[in-house]
Amino acid sequence: xxxLRAPDGCPWDREQTFATIAPYTIEEAYEVDDAIRREHWPxxxxxxxxxxxxxxxxxxxxxxxxxxxxxEVVRGLCEKLVRRHPHVFGxxxxxxxxxxxxxxxxxxxxxxxxKGGDRFAGVPRALPALLxxxxxxxxxxxDGLVAAPADPLAxxxxxxxxxxxxxxxxxxxxxxxxxxxxxxxxxxxxxxxEACARFEKARSGGQR
Numbered sequence: 001x002x003x004l005r006a007p008d009g010c011p012w013d014r015e016q017t018f019a020t021i022a023p024y025t026i027e028e029a030y031e032v033d034d035a036i037r038r039e040h041w042p043x044x045x046x047x048x049x050x051x052x053x054x055x056x057x058x059x060x061x062x063x064x065x066x067x068x069x070x071x072e073v074v075r076g077l078c079e080k081l082v083r084r085h086p087h088v089f090g091x092x093x094x095x096x097x098x099x100x101x102x103x104x105x106x107x108x109x110x111x112x113x114x115k116g117g118d119r120f121a122g123v124p125r126a127l128p129a130l131l132x133x134x135x136x137x138x139x140x141x142x143d144g145l146v147a148a149p150a151d152p153l154a155x156x157x158x159x160x161x162x163x164x165x166x167x168x169x170x171x172x173x174x175x176x177x178x179x180x181x182x183x184x185x186x187x188x189x190x191x192x193x194e195a196c197a198r199f200e201k202a203r204s205g206g207q208r
Contacts, residue, residue: 001013001053001056001057001060002060002063005060005061005064016057016061017061018058018061021054021057021058021061022126024054025051025054025058026126028047028050028051028053028054029051031047031050031051032044032047032048032051034047035047055070055073056070059073083107084103084104084107084108086103087100087103105142108122119139119140119143119203119204120136120139120200120203120204123135123136123139123200128189129189129190129192129193129195129196130174130192132193132196133192133195133196133199136196136199136200137199140199140203145203157173160173161173
């Protein structure tokens, strides 16, 4: 990558910035997910390489700017893994995976507080709106906050899902909402993204 970004390297690679490469990083992550869902292991091998390229690209640009380099990225990851696994690298113990997850969340919360972040720090704004909504709601519920308003539609949907059961019904419900939004000329993704922003703003201050 250093060679590609050199003055006599590739014109396209030299012109790239963190902002222009970021969409490719997201796209490659989705392609990794797709290969896993299809259980196509040769594709997964290739897509993991493409995703690693994104990390290398960002690290090289950071090195050129004097911010950090690839070795620091890896070192930071190793330090985090050790810090968040005291039951492996320290004297703590964990009986099962659930206990590991609880302790992991405690460590992440402590790290967020040390950085001065709010309860929603670490939920990327670039996530797809539905995934971000789920993460925000989960974070709020964990902190004892009301996850969502008592909207009559939500209550009705919950009752219908409880009666029908299964993820298929939920998927159909979400699809119907997306189709309805499209028919009304509403950007469903954008609408949910705005709702996430309102939710985050309202609950960042600790309202219950």
